[in-house]
Amino acid sequence: MIPLLKRDLALAVRAGGGFGLGLAFFLIVVTLVPFAVGPQSELLGRIAPGILWLGALLACLLSLDRILALDWEDGSLDLLATAPLPMEGIVSVKALAHWLTTGLPLVIAAPVFGVLLNLAAPGFFWLTLSLLLGTPALSVIGTFGAALTVGLKRGGLLLSLLVLPLYVPTLIFGAEVARRGAEGMGVETPLMMLAGISLAVIALLPFASAAVLRVNLR
Amino acid sequence: MILQADTLTVTRGGIPVLEEVSFDLPPERALVLRGPNGIGKTTLLRTVAGLQPPLKGTLTGAEDRVAYAAHADGLKSTLTVAENLTFWARVFGRDEIAPALSAYELDALQTRAAGQLSAGQKRRLGLARLMVTGRPVWVLDEPTVSLDRDAVGLFAAAVRAHLAAGGAALIATHIDLGLDGDALDVSQFRARPQAHDDFDEVFL
Numbered sequence: 001m002i003p004l005l006k007r008d009l010a011l012a013v014r015a016g017g018g019f020g021l022g023l024a025f026f027l028i029v030v031t032l033v034p035f036a037v038g039p040q041s042e043l044l045g046r047i048a049p050g051i052l053w054l055g056a057l058l059a060c061l062l063s064l065d066r067i068l069a070l071d072w073e074d075g076s077l078d079l080l081a082t083a084p085l086p087m088e089g090i091v092s093v094k095a096l097a098h099w100l101t102t103g104l105p106l107v108i109a110a111p112v113f114g115v116l117l118n119l120a121a122p123g124f125f126w127l128t129l130s131l132l133l134g135t136p137a138l139s140v141i142g143t144f145g146a147a148l149t150v151g152l153k154r155g156g157l158l159l160s161l162l163v164l165p166l167y168v169p170t171l172i173f174g175a176e177v178a179r180r181g182a183e184g185m186g187v188e189t190p191l192m193m194l195a196g197i198s199l200a201v202i203a204l205l206p207f208a209s210a211a212v213l214r215v216n217l218r
Numbered sequence: 219m220i221l222q223a224d225t226l227t228v229t230r231g232g233i234p235v236l237e238e239v240s241f242d243l244p245p246e247r248a249l250v251l252r253g254p255n256g257i258g259k260t261t262l263l264r265t266v267a268g269l270q271p272p273l274k275g276t277l278t279g280a281e282d283r284v285a286y287a288a289h290a291d292g293l294k295s296t297l298t299v300a301e302n303l304t305f306w307a308r309v310f311g312r313d314e315i316a317p318a319l320s321a322y323e324l325d326a327l328q329t330r331a332a333g334q335l336s337a338g339q340k341r342r343l344g345l346a347r348l349m350v351t352g353r354p355v356w357v358l359d360e361p362t363v364s365l366d367r368d369a370v371g372l373f374a375a376a377v378r379a380h381l382a383a384g385g386a387a388l389i390a391t392h393i394d395l396g397l398d399g400d401a402l403d404v405s406q407f408r409a410r411p412q413a414h415d416d417f418d419e420v421f422l
Contacts, residue, residue, distance in 0.1 A: 003308035007294070007301075014296040075290025079347075082267050082286045083309045218270040 001085065001093050008097035018066055022059035022102040023109055029055035030113040041118045048117035049127060049178030055113075056106045056131055057138060057171055063102050064142040064163065065149070065156040067094050068213070072150050081217055087210035095136075095143040095206070103135030119182060126181020130194060134174035137198040140205050141166045147209040150216050169197055219279065220245045220386045221266070221355050226275035227409070228258060228265045234273060234409040235261050241402055243355070248377060248387040248399030257405050259390040260289075263359050266388060285353035287361060291344025295333025299324055299343055302332050307350035318349035321376045322369075337364040345373055349380075356380060356387040362395075370395070 012019040033051050034044055071077040080090055110131050111124045119127065145163035149155035176190040221243040228236050235258035243249050251259050265272050267286035293302050303315040319325050322342040327335065332343060341364050348356050356377070362370050374395045377387055381397070389395070 003305055007297070007305045010301075011294055011296060016296065073290075074292055074294065075288055076292035076294070078264075078267075078269060078288055078290070079286065079292040079306075080309070081269055082284060083306075083351075084282055084311065085309065218264075 001089050004080070004085070004090065004093045005097055008094065009100060012097065012101040017101075018063055019101050020105070022063050023105045025062050026055045026059040026106055026109065026113065029058065030116050033117065045118040045120055045182075048114060048119040049123060049182055050175045051117060052110055052114060052119070052127060053130070053134075053171060053175040053178060056110065056135065057167055059106055060102055060135065060138040060142060061160055061163065061167075063098065064146055065159050067098050067143050067146040068150045069146065069155065077150070077213075078217060081214075087213060088206045091143050091147060091209040091213060092140075092206045094146075095140045095209075098143065099136050099139035103131075103139050107131045107135060122184050123178055123182025126187055127178040130174045130177035130181075130191070133191070133194050133198055134170050137170045137201045138167060140201045141170075144205050144209045144212070147213040147216065150213065170194065173197065219243070220283075221279040221388070222277070223266070224276045224278070226262075226265065226277060227273040228261045228270075229273045230258065230261045236404055236407040237274070237409045239275070239404065239407045243386045243388060245354075245384050245386055246381050248381060248389060248395075248397045250395070250397070250399060250401045251388065251390040251404055252392070252401055253404040257408060259404060260359050262404065263357050263388065263390055264288075267357050280355070283353055284355045284357050285348045285351040286357045286359075287344060287348055288359050289363070291340055292347070293332040293340060293343060296331060298329050298331055299335070300328040302343060303346060303350055306347045310351045310353070312350060312352050315346075315350050318346040321349060321379070322346045322372055338366055338369055341365055342369055342372070345376065349376065354385045356385065356389075358387065358389045358391075360390055360392075362391055362393055 011017050037044060068077060081087065107128060111128055114124055114127055142163055145159045148162060149159045152158060173190045173194040177187050177194055180187045180190065219242050223239055223241050226239040227234050239262060241249060253259055264270050266277060266280055267284050268280060300315065303318060307313055307315050319328065322345060324342060324346060327339060332340065335343065345361055361373060365373060374397065377395065377397060380387065
């Protein structure tokens, strides 16, 4: 497992690895929104939690088809499947590598981007916390989508369509935590829902991903 | 007996391609699969490697003992030769890559990125991967594609060394490797055309 994680991280930071792709997309969204909405800092502050969450979600979506497609193309997925690693472990490590290279940088960068959108001061902590809790779910759900579409030529569009509805609960509760936090309201309920969703998908979805991947490799 | 197939039926896309395939593979022997293109050699090898279940029949001795080499070598072009091999060695819980590098004369290329290798060098690296797995049964699908004559010699020597160490090999190939082993022509197992049944077809 550890060698696979190390290899995926090494591949991500080397030429053409796609590290920073999500971060760059996130930056573009966040810098362009104020131009589109107009110079009303009060309005920007109100929509900031939602925009930041949506930007992070779309940035995650952008790199999903790389999770398994590259390993499928060069044949390493077949070879990994015959290696002494459980398939559930392989997909979990793949999701973890995706989170470390895409989700975690977004979590770290989000407070900085919050400034650009005039996010209210109490919101910074809750935005970061909600992203920290929510982005792992995005990676795990995304890996499930990637497992479903592996082997399809240009499966990216289908992958987005399959994954987007599954992302909705995470988006709703994640953005709700950030919004309530920014407005100084209690966040317990959406925070617990968000953490619950993340824990449930991390615990259960790898089994589904492994099962569909086994079928897709036949 | 290191590997045993008993009346195996293998399918491609849900349709049986070979049926009633039976063979025994004792230690220190190689079994060369022969047959025309499209007969189902790859499908049979993928079944033996555990990538797909057989439709019927039993396969004994394959569980966690097979090292599989397919048409694609599974190399990462941005990793170096040594990094690629080390990764596969670690995945199989081992560390030693030096014997594999020297067996395929890859020592001088160790620090070269795999993406900059020629087709034959990539193939040699893909075959060197088998040696670092430490698995007793090698299942090889057209291993000599894009190898020159010297590299085929290196490959044959590596297989002979593997057999001498008590391993076994199942190889689909069209060329003569001069190995100590039997040939099995799989065209004798070609599946009979299925009786037409449109019920399943709706769902395929």
